[in-house]
Amino acid sequence: xxxxxxxxxxxxxxxxxxxxxxxxxxxxxxxxxxxxxxxxxxxxxxxxxxxxxxxxxxxxxxxxxxxxxxxxxxxxxxxxxxxxxxxxxxxxxxxxxxxxxxxxxxxxxxxxxxxxxxxxxxxxxxxxxxxxxxxxxxxxxxxxxxxxxxxxxxxxxxxxxxxxxxxxxxxxxxxxxxxxxxxxxxxxxxxxxxxxxxxxxxxxxxxxxxxxxxxxxxxxxxxxxxxxxxxxxxxxxxxxxxxxxxxxxxxxxxxxxxxxxxxxxxxxxxxxxxxxxxxxxxxxxxxxxxxxxxxxxxxxxxxxxxxxxxxxxx
Amino acid sequence: xxxxxxxxxxxxxxxxxxxxxxxxxxxxxxxxxxxxxxxxxxxxxxxxxxxxxxxxxxxxxxxxxxxxxxxxxxxxxxxxxxxxxxxxxxxxxxxxxxxxxxxxxxxxxxxxxxxxxxxxxxxxxxxxxxxxxxxxxxxxxxxxxxxxxxxxxxxxxxxxxxxxxxxxxxxxxxxxxxxxxxxxxxxxxxxxxxxxxxxxxxxxxxxxxxxxxxxxxxxxxxxxxxxxxxxxxxxxxxxxxxxxxxxxxxxxxxxxxxxxxxxxxxxxxxxxxxxxxxxxxxxxxxxxxx
Numbered sequence: 001x002x003x004x005x006x007x008x009x010x011x012x013x014x015x016x017x018x019x020x021x022x023x024x025x026x027x028x029x030x031x032x033x034x035x036x037x038x039x040x041x042x043x044x045x046x047x048x049x050x051x052x053x054x055x056x057x058x059x060x061x062x063x064x065x066x067x068x069x070x071x072x073x074x075x076x077x078x079x080x081x082x083x084x085x086x087x088x089x090x091x092x093x094x095x096x097x098x099x100x101x102x103x104x105x106x107x108x109x110x111x112x113x114x115x116x117x118x119x120x121x122x123x124x125x126x127x128x129x130x131x132x133x134x135x136x137x138x139x140x141x142x143x144x145x146x147x148x149x150x151x152x153x154x155x156x157x158x159x160x161x162x163x164x165x166x167x168x169x170x171x172x173x174x175x176x177x178x179x180x181x182x183x184x185x186x187x188x189x190x191x192x193x194x195x196x197x198x199x200x201x202x203x204x205x206x207x208x209x210x211x212x213x214x215x216x217x218x219x220x221x222x223x224x225x226x227x228x229x230x231x232x233x234x235x236x237x238x239x240x241x242x243x244x245x246x247x248x249x250x251x252x253x254x255x256x257x258x259x260x261x262x263x264x265x266x267x268x269x270x271x272x273x274x275x276x277x278x279x280x281x282x283x284x285x286x287x288x289x290x291x292x293x294x295x296x297x298x299x300x301x302x303x304x305x306x307x308x309x310x311x312x313x314x
Numbered sequence: 315x316x317x318x319x320x321x322x323x324x325x326x327x328x329x330x331x332x333x334x335x336x337x338x339x340x341x342x343x344x345x346x347x348x349x350x351x352x353x354x355x356x357x358x359x360x361x362x363x364x365x366x367x368x369x370x371x372x373x374x375x376x377x378x379x380x381x382x383x384x385x386x387x388x389x390x391x392x393x394x395x396x397x398x399x400x401x402x403x404x405x406x407x408x409x410x411x412x413x414x415x416x417x418x419x420x421x422x423x424x425x426x427x428x429x430x431x432x433x434x435x436x437x438x439x440x441x442x443x444x445x446x447x448x449x450x451x452x453x454x455x456x457x458x459x460x461x462x463x464x465x466x467x468x469x470x471x472x473x474x475x476x477x478x479x480x481x482x483x484x485x486x487x488x489x490x491x492x493x494x495x496x497x498x499x500x501x502x503x504x505x506x507x508x509x510x511x512x513x514x515x516x517x518x519x520x521x522x523x524x525x526x527x528x529x530x531x532x533x534x535x536x537x538x539x540x541x542x543x544x545x546x547x548x549x550x551x552x553x554x555x556x557x558x559x560x561x562x563x564x565x566x567x568x569x570x571x572x573x574x575x576x577x578x579x580x581x582x583x584x585x586x587x588x589x590x591x592x593x594x595x596x597x598x599x600x601x602x603x604x
Contacts, residue, residue, distance in 0.1 A: 017417045023492030024410040028422060031407035034462045037442065039429030045438030104333060107326050116327070123334040125590050129582050130341070131521035133542045137575045138340045140546070141347060141360050147568060149343060152359035181337065189594055213322055246524055253547055269436050274528075279437050286435030294432045314427065 049287045053280040069284035078268060086264040089172065090240045093179040098233060101184045105191035106221055110213060121192070125185035132250035135178060139251055143174070168261040171252070175262060179247065187232070194228045195221060231304055231311045238300030241293040245270065265289050341579075348372070348572035355568045371569035375577065378555045381533065381541065382574065388455070389538040393519040396456045400515040403462055405508055408470030409496045414479065423471070426464045443529060454529035455537060460518050466511040473507035474500055506595065513592050520582065538578045545571050 018025045044059070049069055051062040073079050104124065111117045127135070142149050143164040151161040164170065198221065206216050243264040252262045254271070265285065273282035305312040339362075347360050351368035358365065375382065410416060411423050439458070448454050477500065485495050501508070526540035536544065544551045552567050 012417055014418055021413065021416045021492060023496065024413050024416045027406035027496060028410035030403045031462055031467065032422070032425065034403070035426055035429055035464070038439065038458070039433065042434040042438035042442050045441045046434050048437070107330055110322070110326055111330065112323065120330050120334045121594070122587070122590050124337045125593065126337050126341070126586065129517065129586055129589070130579065131523070131539050133523060133539045133546070134575055134579055136546060137344055137542070137572065141343050141572070142340070144360070147355055147359040149360045152361065185337070250543065273437060273440065283437040286437050290432060290435050297431050
């Protein structure tokens, strides 16, 4: 029996597989075509990072300029600024997002009323359903200079209204706060699922030894959640070079006064392509992002594999 | 001992209630402002407790030009058609990748998986849409970025792999072909996961404005979210919608914008109690079987 199978495998070519499963291959075809177009046929366009790209000449006839586009970007002050902002905002969002979601999941798990538990879990999921544009309206109604709620409040207390949309400093924290606010319900669901799967006998044993709720959380729940936490964190770190364009462009948009703390690689690439109209430089920045991003994903996955083999992506 | 536990419970309840309020009150502010008299806003700014309520903003919205209605129909059409196509495409591909009869299924899966690790970025994406003529037409709102996500594909594939193989095997012995097994057995049994990805896709389409900002120029193709973006970033847009001269200062502007924002999220707020259950269930299924 063991000898027969490898022999059959060898002669089993790709075309034979298609002939034997025509329906399955037909069913996968639309998604495959889509992926080939958007995931693979896009790759050749990356060469324009090395060209003085001209729309009318196309990628075949544009002039080659070597590393000039990269030099242009890396010699500008923007390069270090957008890289630093991207990493800084992501690290802070990952850290606070994890801590808040974890705290919320643990506390919610301690609630005894089923109804209250369900309602609060649903409620914190609400921001997840809003678009970033709607969120930008909310931000505006809080931080708006003339009519915003916060300035309103400051004035009532007799203070001077602050021009929030002209002061870059607080925006690091506003953006981190917003990303935590919007995503926390989603992460909390995952942590709650992980808490539910913890063996009840551990808590029973702890109670027998006289452990109170707080001691049980500290010595059982948190340590048991650590594998999930570390894996989700590592996977998030793999994506640290990318930002949510929708969030940044909806809330900050083209407000240059705030760029020093809020401009990230994605928004900078977008403006290089659309506003300054230089696709070649935009492509050079995009390539920098893709390659560093790829290395980060591979490294994150490598570490995940060391921690827990089953949780690795590949 | 009992008293201590109750103290913990009540502090915890208060804490969670505050947290839940923080997630909903900001949206309530937008709602209240949309019902606030424009003069009151000018004098006192935004407030949860305005001195003077008013329906002016909504009257103004409903008597505005057809742009809002047009954007609404664009968003509904795009969300409906896009979600349907995306779910069908993802479900079908998921079946093939989960089908143990297909020997090259893992290599096929790899083709999809690689795109999750490395992508060429914004510029080539823009160029390929340009090349295919997916620009300033309805396809530009449906096809790029949203129509298919490998992440959802793997969610579906994992779910379908867990279906009992003996069930499919016995159908095969009875002479059922792949098409019958896929459409009559596997897809009906996979409804929970298909509903979950339908929700992700649907929300993605409804809230998307990236495709519009990149590929749409014509105003009659603006989806709702992009209209909202334009209202926020271009002052002229409000006057244009209200059909009045820019010098007319009595027309509501602040409350007008907020009223449109409220009207935009209407469907989500009504559907949300049903939708969030699917998300919670679907994610837990995905997390457990991951």
